[in-house]
Amino acid sequence: MVPSRVRTGRWVAAARAAQRRPRVDSLGQPPSPESASTRAALYVHVSGQGRAEGGGGRGCSVHSPPARCPCLTSHLWPYCEKRCSYCNFNKYIPRGVEEGTVRNCLVTEARTLLQLSGVQRIESVFFGGGTPSLASPHTVAAVLEAVAQEVYLPADSEVTLEANPTSAPGPRLAAFGAAGVNRLSIGLQSLDDTELQLLGRTHSASDALRTLAEARLLFPGRVSVDLMLGLPAQKVEPWLQQLQKLLYHCDDHLSLYQLTLERGTSLFAQVQQGTLPAPDPDLAAEMYQEGRTVLRDAGFRQYEVSNFARNGALSTHNWTYWQCGQYLGIGPGAHGRFVPQGTGGHTREARIQTLEPDNWMKEVMLFGHGTRKCVPLGKLELLEEVLAMGLRTDVGVTHQHWQQFEPQLTLWDVFGASKEVEELLAQGLLLLDYRGLRCSWEGLAVLDSLLLTLLPQLQEAWQHRPPSPVSGG
Template sequence: MMLPGVRARGWVAAAKAALRRHRADGEGEHRRPAARGQRAALYVHWPYCEKRCSYCNFNKYIPRGVEEAAVRSCLVTEAQTLLRISGVRRVESVFFGGGTPSLASPRTVGAVLEAVAQVAHLPADTEVTLEANPTSSPGSRLAEFGTAGVNRLSIGLQSLDDAELRLLGRTHSACDALRTLAEARRLFPGRVSVDLMLGLPAQRVGPWLGQLQELLRHCDDHVSLYQLTLERGTALFAQVQQGALPAPDPELAAEMYHKGRVTLQEAGFRQYEVSNFARNGALSTHNWQYWQCAQYLGVGPGAHGRFLPQGARGHSREARIQTLEPDNWMKEVKLFGHGTRKRVPLGELELLEEVLAMGLRTDVGLTHQHWQQFEAQLSLWDVFGTSKEVQELQEQGFLLLDHRGLRCSWDGLAVLDSLLLTLLPRLQEAWQLKCSSPVPGR
């Protein structure tokens, strides 16, 4: 992995050693491209934070001290074990999320990448993303992450208003955020993403839009807009329930989202997914794997994965969840090589529902070719072509079904959840009809 003037030596050395082993095992074998079932994205979860934000209900822990060497060893072990269980030969992208993975040492990131390169093909240009908080990401540390193999940053900026940042329980100021953003852009030009939240209690459209316009004067080529969701069990939820804060206004949030989309479009950004905007081709490769329902492996406490285990009977993809609590997860990894707590086989219809719901989040939607990779018998035309409800949605300008496939319009992306209330039952009906139809020859 390359950065201007910097080389991730450990990862590259491991990749070259693995390539030499492949050549020794069988000349030319490494040249054969991995089949779709042998490719996957990799998510690595770092569960620790300095402080729990008021809106967050993720699997996070505020430790007194972290034995990082022990955590690192378990991340390495679990990554290699899951790669072997899945039979994955090529890793398409790596994402270090959390928690606050920028609190981990660059050595840990490098060790995981080296371990992956020893078991699977990890191309030198693979997208490797690290989530970073401004207060844990000085420029020197970001440079060290680059040396370890990171080539893309996702910065949890959230707001450029200090009062809102305090409300959210963030540990940084707007000034901290902009300083970190500038340093990140210097080190990772064209590969820095920032998050901005909308729909906070008492938030108004005009000031929020001013934040977005200010951000556009400083940001790189990727922006994510996320609406606040009040999660039960969080401090912010309790404050709203007790009347200490007003409940977020959904109408104002919808107006912010609409005006934010327009503002980003005018600034040259493509809305390639419901919440994500990119220009100059700076899409998130890793997240695109999720929306395309590609396989992904989840490593670390509480991480989620979706993959087909090697040699699995029935050829059913599994939804996997790793053990949540870090200490228990580490005990299981040391005993079994991985800390998978829950395995749920996905039925064919369940997988198709995911393909539909995830694919329609993107501006490309579902092409006929992509759909046929998951369902060869029922085409998109078979499922949706004769539906009066779907036809009405097309006439209203929310959906398009044509020679390319099925996708949302610009207006449809903004109301996808309501469209799925029509589309998912139609898929279920078509599936039931297919399953109940007699098969010739039986």
Template sequence: MVLPRARGLVAVARAAQGRRRVDSAEGCPSPEPASRRAALYVHWPYCEKRCSYCNFNKYVARGGVHEAALRHCLVTEASTLLRLSGVRRVESVFFGGGTPSLASPHTVATILEAVAKAAHLPVDAEVTLEANPTSAPGSRLVEFGAAGVNRLSIGLQSLDDAELQLLGRTHSARDGLRTLAAARRLFPGRVSADLMFGLPAQRLGPWLGQLRELLRHCDDHLSLYQLSLERGTALFTRVQRGAVPGPDPELAAAMYAEGRSLLRAAGFRQYEVSSFARHGALSTHNWTYWQCGQYLGVGPGAHGRFVPQASGGHTREARIQTLEPDNWMKEVMLFSHGTRKRIPLGELELLEEVLVMGLRTDVGITHQHWQQFEPQLTLWDVFGASEEVKGLQERGLLVLDHRGLRCSWEGLAVLDSLLLTLLPRLQEVWQQRSPRPEPGG
């Protein structure tokens, strides 16, 4: 059912909020072929301030944001990319950033209305908004719900005020829990919270205490993210200068191991390396990424993966939009989109993505899923005869059976090390199957 234009945005939002809960990994397939379906990511590039650890494409608008112009460009680019891709059904929409909860609910509603005009956007489609506690009081969350948002991802990051200060966050632990409580009342079963680990001077016991406290307040979805010190960030500089100690990798590994065990005991399914859900509250949008589905990236610096079918394309492209907001807006006004890079993905590159992304999930890569991307070379053909892969299976880290290829519970925690074996194996078999042409041929 397409979003009816005459019903109004509030009525549409109410219908969306009453959507049927579906486990994304086992949901009913859409009647549209995969080539005509996609998720949509919308990037809001502005923040109140830059966090000390963040190197994402975000900006602090000193002179204020010209939101009407930005909204117009987001609508224009979304409509253009939907047309270029030939996508007829948008499975989910994710407003990320930056801090999209700084945008007006009117902007969110206008973008969703434009998407519904350009493609089929089901009334039960997942529409997620990333929200920071200081920019999302309860009254504003009500307005976002009326605009069409039906899921929130809240950037708590920590429940320790000293850690929040170190990270450069603008909210306190109390602010975070207050926003979380308001979100749960408005979007029951549709709220996710982020918690970071591996921070400088962080200790295992107190962090597990934070996680237990969060379990008393959180809804059905949690994401655990390890701090990554990125060059060019304020926190990286402080560590380099010795102002704060560097993160301890062994301690971070212990925190991750203890944290995922605690969540499993609490009834959460670790359906992806960093993502935990119970009661079937998986993120439909993120599942599209991990299953290598198509997604359109709208906004400054957004990334996408799709086949430009409207122009007769048959090869999936990796697309990157222009980073800087003002330059991106100029390009959108000139060309109706601000795509800066278009990178065609070869068959091997696409299979590498299928492998890397699929193994991030507990389902892994089924034989049927693999055959959608490679109908000739089976998972058995690639990995079945490898002694190194057999060794990983004997160590209980990897499973290759009638269902497909997947990590075990223990293997999911060390996926990066497993890929050091699996990716070269895929490349080797691919090269053997596709010999290079003779010189001059």
């Protein structure tokens, strides 16, 4: 049963007032080095593979190449009504789950990691899944209030909730809005009922469009949808017709994702057994290229490889990932990246929370958090992420941003004299100028192949860098 109202705390009340103010787009300018060390995003999650947007069912869209993905993140609510045929996320079909216990553990771990990180301001919060829209709005409100009590959480911070059409009727969405959510990411995936059935989704195309319409009424200008491409037997023209239809119904943010066949899933097994044809990579590439052209002509800015926005509706939370900002992950299987200043640390760590929910809850109740592993990141590793992540965006890696991570070795030092990079510049795939290093519109579509040249170039330049200046020398 959906509660008629959510008990309003101080932050939630302020956030509801802030939702009535117009959004201001301030992305694209990196924060100062001082503020970067005290700011972070918060990803509230339990388990599964990480990605920037939507309802799951693909490899990591945040990091490229996939083998370099540092997050493999999991999500707030790991429970689902059923497992989709393409999904290998860490999900669970609930068997008498006690949400109050999960809620208390999320609040406890959030407090602990915020204190450990030394973060003073949370810029955005993303509730992912699983199916977080199956959780109660009270759980969302409790986490947000706890964060606001520990650090500064601006009332107009972007607070995103992932939702599946069948678990998010209008009244339930309104209750999440009352709990502090101000942005929705809907796992629509397809507007073809046969494809949805193939994917094992519990909703129909009409369900998806109805939920989308209700969401836009409640969160105007702040609704994102996913559309998948590269499914078995999928053809270019019918898929483009789906995209054109979606343009009549969608809001100002849209994500295009290619299906990744994951070992251990039903869909993978069917392809291996020959009962389904393998997805055609050439057709998928054509869909992607044609799709991004359609979206560009419709006024959408491709601000990242898979993400498109118009009217300034870029995702603040996503932008933190691509700018290699700090982020905290709470919940079973969550991954985070921050400097643990509470222990006097100075090195950024990749932190991994315990995967299985029951074990995670036991550890949180014993120790205040369920961190299973901490891996310090070397300077070169961090620079590789800055490069690979930044080039996913249309802004690329600016000189100012690069210098925040490496003040001695400039982008010109690394790439300016490389013949291989010079070829990519001549082909019009890359741009290296006074702004920094970035992909052209054509280059953005083949980023993985460009990184095969750029990452070794960075590694070689790092090995031959001049020694750092010694204080007093």
